[in-house]
Amino acid sequence: MVTDTHSFARPHEARVTDLHLDLRVDFPRQRVLGRVTLTLERAAGSTSLVLDTRDLAVHRAADGDGHPLAFTSGPRDPILGSALDIALPSGVTSVLIDYETTTGAAALQWLAPRQTAGQQHPFLYSQGQAILTRTWIPTQDSPGIRQTYSARVTVPRELTAVMSAESLTPDGIESGDGRTFEFRMREAIPPYLIALAVGELGFAPLGPRSGVYAEPATLDAARAEFADVEQMIEAAERLLGPYQWGRYDVLVLPPSFPFGGMENPRVTFATPTILAGDRSLVSLIAHELAHSWSGNLVTNATWRDFWLNEGVTTYVESRIMEALYGPVHADMLQVLSRRELLDEIDRVGGPSSADTILHIDLDGRDPDEGATRIPYDKGAALMTLVEQQVGRARFDVYLRGYFERHAFQSIVTGTFIDDLRRHLLDERPGTEEMLRLHAWIFEPGLPGNAIAPHSTLLERVAADAQAFTAGVAASSLNAAAGWNTQEWLHFLTVLPATLTPPQLADLDATFNLSDRRNSEVLFAWLRIAIRHHYAPAMPAVERFLTTQGRRKFLRPLYEDLMASAWGSAAARRIYASARPTYHAVAVHTLDSIVV
Numbered sequence: 361m362v363t364d365t366h367s368f369a370r371p372h373e374a375r376v377t378d379l380h381l382d383l384r385v386d387f388p389r390q391r392v393l394g395r396v397t398l399t400l401e402r403a404a405g406s407t408s409l410v411l412d413t414r415d416l417a418v419h420r421a422a423d424g425d426g427h428p429l430a431f432t433s434g435p436r437d438p439i440l441g442s443a444l445d446i447a448l449p450s451g452v453t454s455v456l457i458d459y460e461t462t463t464g465a466a467a468l469q470w471l472a473p474r475q476t477a478g479q480q481h482p483f484l485y486s487q488g489q490a491i492l493t494r495t496w497i498p499t500q501d502s503p504g505i506r507q508t509y510s511a512r513v514t515v516p517r518e519l520t521a522v523m524s525a526e527s528l529t530p531d532g533i534e535s536g537d538g539r540t541f542e543f544r545m546r547e548a549i550p551p552y553l554i555a556l557a558v559g560e561l562g563f564a565p566l567g568p569r570s571g572v573y574a575e576p577a578t579l580d581a582a583r584a585e586f587a588d589v590e591q592m593i594e595a596a597e598r599l600l601g602p603y604q605w606g607r608y609d610v611l612v613l614p615p616s617f618p619f620g621g622m623e624n625p626r627v628t629f630a631t632p633t634i635l636a637g638d639r640s641l642v643s644l645i646a647h648e649l650a651h652s653w654s655g656n657l658v659t660n661a662t663w664r665d666f667w668l669n670e671g672v673t674t675y676v677e678s679r680i681m682e683a684l685y686g687p688v689h690a691d692m693l694q695v696l697s698r699r700e701l702l703d704e705i706d707r708v709g710g711p712s713s714a715d716t717i718l719h720i721d722l723d724g725r726d727p728d729e730g731a732t733r734i735p736y737d738k739g740a741a742l743m744t745l746v747e748q749q750v751g752r753a754r755f756d757v758y759l760r761g762y763f764e765r766h767a768f769q770s771i772v773t774g775t776f777i778d779d780l781r782r783h784l785l786d787e788r789p790g791t792e793e794m795l796r797l798h799a800w801i802f803e804p805g806l807p808g809n810a811i812a813p814h815s816t817l818l819e820r821v822a823a824d825a826q827a828f829t830a831g832v833a834a835s836s837l838n839a840a841a842g843w844n845t846q847e848w849l850h851f852l853t854v855l856p857a858t859l860t861p862p863q864l865a866d867l868d869a870t871f872n873l874s875d876r877r878n879s880e881v882l883f884a885w886l887r888i889a890i891r892h893h894y895a896p897a898m899p900a901v902e903r904f905l906t907t908q909g910r911r912k913f914l915r916p917l918y919e920d921l922m923a924s925a926w927g928s929a930a931a932r933r934i935y936a937s938a939r940p941t942y943h944a945v946a947v948h949t950l951d952s953i954v955v
C-alpha cells in the first residue's frame with residue numbers, strides 16, 4: 361500500500377473518483393465560491409470520507425439527495441492544512457460540499473489590472489502542484505488518487521476561463537451574472553493538475569491540435585515564439601507513442617507566474633519570460649509537453665517519487681530538442697544543465713547531503729523543498745546513462761513500453777525499478793551493477809559513472825571567457841560575431857568571481873548586457889553584477905525584480921543581494937514594494953531569504 365505522507369486522505373476506506381465543480385469567480389472579493397460534487401468508491405464498512413483542505417471555508421456537506429452530512433475539520437498543520445472528515449451513512453456514494461476560498465488560498469493569484477499586459481482587467485490563475493489544490497478545492501489531494509473532473513465556471517462577462525480540460529463552451533454562455541464556461545476531463549488525473557485561469561485572453565492556432573492563449577497584447581509574440589510546437593508534439597509521439605490528451609495548447613500568463621511552466625493537461629501554463637523573440641528558450645515548452653507522458657500519463661504516486669516526473673521529463677525534453685534542433689544544440693543545453701546540477705548539489709549542502717538523493721525523504725517537510733535541480737538533472741543523467749549502456753534503439757523501445765504499461769497510473773520508485781529490471785536490465789546480466797542503479801536512486805551525490813556532456817561550441821566560448829579574464833578586450837571576443845543564447849549563458853556562468861570594475865564596464869558597454877531582453881541572459885549577467893557590487897547594473901536589477909515573479913530568477917538574485925551589506929538594503933527595499941505582486945509560492949521562499 362502506498363502511503364502519501366502529504367495527504368490526510370484514507371483512500372482505502374473511501375476514495376474520490378470524480379469531481380464536479382460549480383464555481384463563481386468573484387474578483388471584487390477575491391474569492392472562488394460554489395459547490396463541489398464528489399463521486400466516491402467505498403470499501404465495505406467505511407464510515408467516513410477524509411479530504412484535504414487548507415485555508416478553505418466549508419459551509420455545508422450533503423449527500424447526493426441534499427441531506428446534510430456531519431463533518432469536522434481537524435487541527436491545522438501549517439504545511440498540510442486540515443483534514444475534513446465527513447460522516448458517510450451506508451450507501452452514500454456522492455457528497456456535495458458548499459464552500460469558498462479565503463484570501464489565504466496559496467494556489468490562487470489574483471492580479472490587479474495593472475499587473476497584466478493589457479492593464480484593463482483583473483486576472484486569476486491557479487497553481488496546484490505540489491499540494492496547493494486543497495487550498496481551492498476540497499478533495500483528496502494526493503497524486504496517487506486520480507480523479508476525473510468536470511466544471512462550470514462563471515466569470516465576469518468580459519473575461520475568458522481556461523481549464524486543464526476539454527472546453528465544452530469555447531465562447532462561454534451568457535448567464536445572469538456573467539459568462540459561464542464548461543469543461544470536462546475524461547481521463548483520471550492527479551488533483552495537482554486541476555487548473556483554472558481567468559482573464560482577458562485571446563487565442564491563436566499553432567497547428568491542427570495546438571494553439572496559444574495569451575492576453576491580446578502578448579498574443580502575436582507568443583504565436584511567433586511557439587511556432588515549432590506542432591513539430592515538438594510529432595517528435596515526442598515518434599519517441600513515446602501517441603499524444604493522449606487531444607489538444608495541446610500553451611497559456612502565457614502574466615509575468616508574476618512563479619514557475620517557468622506548469623504541465624497542466626491540454627494546456628501548459630507558461631511564464632512570458634520565455635518570449636525571447638528568437639525561440640531560444642523554447643526547451644521549456646519541450647519540457648512541459650514531455651510531461652504529457654512523464655508526469656501526466658505516468659505520475660509520481662507520492663512527492664518522494666517526484667524525480668520520476670521531472671527526471672524522465674528532462675531526459676525526454678532533451679530528446680525532443682535534439683530531434684528539432686540537432687545534437688549540437690542539444691549538447692549545449694546538456695552542458696548548461698550539468699553545470700546547474702553541480703551548483704545545485706553545492707547549494708543543498710554538497711555531495712553527501714541527503715537532499716541530493718533521488719528518492720528523497722520529504723516526511724514532515726513541504727514537498728516544495730524537493731523541487732531543486734536534483735530530481736531534474738540527476739534524474740535525466742540516470743536516464744542518459746541507461747540509454748548509453750543499453751544502446752539508444754533498445755532504450756527507446758523500453759521507454760515507449762514503460763508509458764504503455766503504466767498509462768494513466770500513479771507509480772512509486774519501486775515500481776519503476778521493477779519495470780526497468782523486468783523489461784530492460786534483466787535481459788543482460790550485470791547491466792544493473794554496471795549502472796550502479798541503487799546508488800543513483802538511493803544514495804546522495806552524482807555517481808562517478810555519470811556521462812559528462814561535451815559541446816565544442818561551448819568549449820570555444822569558455823576559452824573566450826578565459827581570454828577576457830586574462831585581459832583581452834570585450835570587443836575582441838568571438839561574441840562580437842554573434843553568440844546565441846546558450847553561448848552567452850555559458851560565457852557568463854564560467855566567468856570568475858574576480859572581475860575588475862573596468863572589466864565589468866567593458867562587458868556591459870560592449871554587449872549592452874544590462875539592457876538585454878532575453879530573461880536568462882539578463883539573469884546570468886545580473887548575478888555577476890551583484891556579486892561584484894557593480895552599481896551601474898542596479899537599476900536593471902530593480903527593474904527585473906519588479907517586473908516578473910519567476911522564483912527561479914528571484915531567489916538567486918535576492919540571495920546574492922542579501923549576501924552583502926552592499927546589497928541587502930536594496931534587497932529589503934525592493935522586496936517590500938514587490939512582495940505584494942509575487943505569487944504565494946515565491947513569497948514563501950523569499951520571506952526566509954530577505955529578512
Ligand code: BES
Pocket residue numbers: 489490618619620621622623643644647648651670728731736912
Ligand atoms: N512541474 C514543474 C513545475 C513545478 C514543480 C511546480 C514542482 C510546483 C512544484 C514544471 O514542469 C517545471 O519543471 N517547470 C520548470 C521549467 C522546466 C523547463 C525546468 C520551471 O518552472 O522552472
Ligand code: ZN
Pocket residue numbers: 647651669670673
Ligand atoms: Zn517539469
